[in-house]
Amino acid sequence: MKKRGMWLVVAAVLLALSAWLMSRGDVEKPTVRPPKVEFPRHATPEEMLRGDKRRTLPPLPPRDGNEEGFRIRRDPVLVALPDDPKRSAMVFEVAALKETPIAQIWMDCLLSREDADRDRNSLERFKDRFGIDPMEDIERVAVSSERVVVLQGNFDEATFDPEIWSSRSYGENGTIYENRENGRVVAMWGDDMMIASGRTDEAEPVEDTIDRLESQDPEQKSILHDSEAYGDIYGVLSPDDLARMMPSDQEALAARVQEIVQKVGVHVDASEDVAITADVEGPGGQDLDDLSRAFGAALAAGRFKAKNDGDEKLAELLDYARVKQPRGGQFSLDVALPIELMKQLGPCRKDREPGRALPAPSASDGPAPR
Amino acid sequence: MKAALTVAADLLREAASRRWFLALGIGITTALVVLGFALRLEVVDGALAATRLFGREVRTDIRSVEIALRFVYRAAAYVLFYGGLVFGIVACADFGPSLLAPGRIEHLLSLPVRRYELLLGTFLGVLALSLLGAIYGAGGFTLIFAIKTGYWTLRPVAAALLASVTFAGIYGAMLTAAVALRSAALSAAVGVVLFVLGIIAGYRDRLDTFFEAGWAREAFRGFTFVLPRVSALADASADIAASAAVKPEVLASQVVGLLVFGFAALALGIHLFEQKDF
Numbered sequence: 001m002k003k004r005g006m007w008l009v010v011a012a013v014l015l016a017l018s019a020w021l022m023s024r025g026d027v028e029k030p031t032v033r034p035p036k037v038e039f040p041r042h043a044t045p046e047e048m049l050r051g052d053k054r055r056t057l058p059p060l061p062p063r064d065g066n067e068e069g070f071r072i073r074r075d076p077v078l079v080a081l082p083d084d085p086k087r088s089a090m091v092f093e094v095a096a097l098k099e100t101p102i103a104q105i106w107m108d109c110l111l112s113r114e115d116a117d118r119d120r121n122s123l124e125r126f127k128d129r130f131g132i133d134p135m136e137d138i139e140r141v142a143v144s145s146e147r148v149v150v151l152q153g154n155f156d157e158a159t160f161d162p163e164i165w166s167s168r169s170y171g172e173n174g175t176i177y178e179n180r181e182n183g184r185v186v187a188m189w190g191d192d193m194m195i196a197s198g199r200t201d202e203a204e205p206v207e208d209t210i211d212r213l214e215s216q217d218p219e220q221k222s223i224l225h226d227s228e229a230y231g232d233i234y235g236v237l238s239p240d241d242l243a244r245m246m247p248s249d250q251e252a253l254a255a256r257v258q259e260i261v262q263k264v265g266v267h268v269d270a271s272e273d274v275a276i277t278a279d280v281e282g283p284g285g286q287d288l289d290d291l292s293r294a295f296g297a298a299l300a301a302g303r304f305k306a307k308n309d310g311d312e313k314l315a316e317l318l319d320y321a322r323v324k325q326p327r328g329g330q331f332s333l334d335v336a337l338p339i340e341l342m343k344q345l346g347p348c349r350k351d352r353e354p355g356r357a358l359p360a361p362s363a364s365d366g367p368a369p370r
Numbered sequence: 371m372k373a374a375l376t377v378a379a380d381l382l383r384e385a386a387s388r389r390w391f392l393a394l395g396i397g398i399t400t401a402l403v404v405l406g407f408a409l410r411l412e413v414v415d416g417a418l419a420a421t422r423l424f425g426r427e428v429r430t431d432i433r434s435v436e437i438a439l440r441f442v443y444r445a446a447a448y449v450l451f452y453g454g455l456v457f458g459i460v461a462c463a464d465f466g467p468s469l470l471a472p473g474r475i476e477h478l479l480s481l482p483v484r485r486y487e488l489l490l491g492t493f494l495g496v497l498a499l500s501l502l503g504a505i506y507g508a509g510g511f512t513l514i515f516a517i518k519t520g521y522w523t524l525r526p527v528a529a530a531l532l533a534s535v536t537f538a539g540i541y542g543a544m545l546t547a548a549v550a551l552r553s554a555a556l557s558a559a560v561g562v563v564l565f566v567l568g569i570i571a572g573y574r575d576r577l578d579t580f581f582e583a584g585w586a587r588e589a590f591r592g593f594t595f596v597l598p599r600v601s602a603l604a605d606a607s608a609d610i611a612a613s614a615a616v617k618p619e620v621l622a623s624q625v626v627g628l629l630v631f632g633f634a635a636l637a638l639g640i641h642l643f644e645q646k647d648f
Contacts (some may be wrong), residue, residue, distance in 0.1 A: 021627025023633070026574060027575060029602070029605070
């Protein structure tokens with residue numbers, strides 16, 4: 001009888017043991033799935049609403065009196081950007097970027113460092129001198145490779161010391177300020193736009209920008225269309241700039257880019273992980289097919305090399321890189337930077353020298369003190 | 371133990387003569403041969419540049435072949451896991467009842483074999499059968515992709531072995547049901563019920579929120595606590611095939627837990643078997 005009951009006891013003990021062993025995986029899963037990254041392919045409803053609110057410039061007049069059609073208002077920042085297709089332009093949604101998880105993690109990290117007081121004081125000094133709080137007053141920044149920077153935000157408090165800055169009116173709504181000490185040229189246009197020239201002693205880029213903003217030429221075009229203004233960072237890269245950004249060991253690919261590519265639209269979403277999409281436009285056909293494959297091969301080779309060299313971070317980063325097959329004269333290149341990886345690459349990365357601060361803004365770099 | 375292994379070997383011989391397993395062998399082989407001839411993969415410098423199936427281009431992203439195959443292996447792991455379990459439940463349901471068939475069981479009991487060795491041998495035989503099927507199917511699949519792409523990995527085979535372990539857990543309960551009622555249909559029914567409940571148990575931490583806090587939730591948690599986590603292991607199998615990072619101690623705990631569940635059910639079966647008169 002004892003022997004007969006033994007198997008029942010064994011069954012009960014084993015069942016209890018198995019339940020305990022299996023329950024260990026209920027909360028903590030046995031595998032760690034890589035994060036699923038959503039790439040920015042179109043504007044979200046919030047971004048469409050944001051775009052609607054930003055269209056404050058009146059529509060351009062019709063080409064002739066008989067032309068019909070639906071006309072919408074325009075986004076002044078997009079209009080302000082140079083429309084030369086051989087140039088690059090990027091827009092940084094500063095207000096949105098500030099709220100992203102990675103920005104908050106990096107900010108927390110910066111402010112908890114030993115030299116955080118120095119960074120904080122620099123920002124305070126900047127605010128006292130120029131009347132602009134870079135953390136609060138700037139909504140977005142647009143940068144063009146034609147050496148002009150356009151800022152949009154709340155600049156009611158911005159002031160220019162007449163002892164340092166000479167001023168003159170330009171156009172209907174513009175005022176241009178020139179720094180007598182360092183030759184910097186800055187302009188205010190309307191209530192919420194500031195334009196800075198990237199060249200000292202040259203007001204021409206700023207004047208051109210104001211001209212574009214006030215132009216009523218029906219043929220006027222913008223390098224960035226309203227429908228392309230989505231993501232936390234967006235813009236257009238010229239083929240030349242893209243070729244320049246490529247590593248030195250990819251010279252042949254860079255040459256093909258300059259030869260074939262017409263335009264590269266870039267969109268970055270940092271709402272969770274940082275997802276980057278580049279839409280490469282070209283003439284279509286076999287050339288573009290071959291170029292897309294060459295990009296895919298370059299990414300795969302880079303990943304393989306990174307793994308072989310023991311560069312796990314780069315290899316992991318390239319895990320998410322892919323090229324979408326060409327369709328309609330365009331192919332997309334997707335690259336993702338998972339937030340866990342970004343934490344390690346930010347200002348508090350482990351290999352960073354302790355106590356090394358970011359360069360503080362100089363007083364002469366922007367508007368002068370009040 | 372030697373007697374149990376002899377019983378297991380007999381079961382393998384018996385399986386080889388069954389149409390179910392002949393069909394399985396032919397099915398897997400045909401699928402592998404068709405895949406081998408119909409699939410064309412163009413790999414450029416380690417990137418999967420183009421895919422053609424039966425001569426038609428399949429639109430895929432251009433990316434590192436290692437990364438592209440992760441998606442293929444993940445999908446294959448799920449198919450092998452769930453497909454293998456369902457096939458195993460249906461095809462192996464008859465082994466227990468045929469062991470206990472009148473005439474055969476009396477003959478077996480007249481041999482110098484202990485009762486528990488008979489059941490253990492049957493259990494081990496089915497486990498070996500599922501391992502062979504998994505290795506053949508997953509190994510062939512992986513080999514074809516390795517030859518076509520130059521990327522070699524054993525992960526899909528490891529993932530398929532996880533399916534075999536899961537089936538062993540379920541089969542322990544099926545064999546016990548067969549001992550209790552000597553019915554292939556009931557044995558299969560127990561397997562199917564355990565399979566479905568195991569899928570639910572694998573997500574018990576997420577599903578318990580559907581129950582109101584209190585006795586209903588506790589009853590659900592208590593009931594699913596002892597069940598094999600089939601879906602959790604299916605997910606782990608797919609993740610392993612897709613090169614996701616593994617927490618070895620947690621995975622080992624789950625795998626061992628499932629095997630122990632199978633042996634617990636088997637011990638109950640042995641208890642019932644010991645009490646039966648033939």
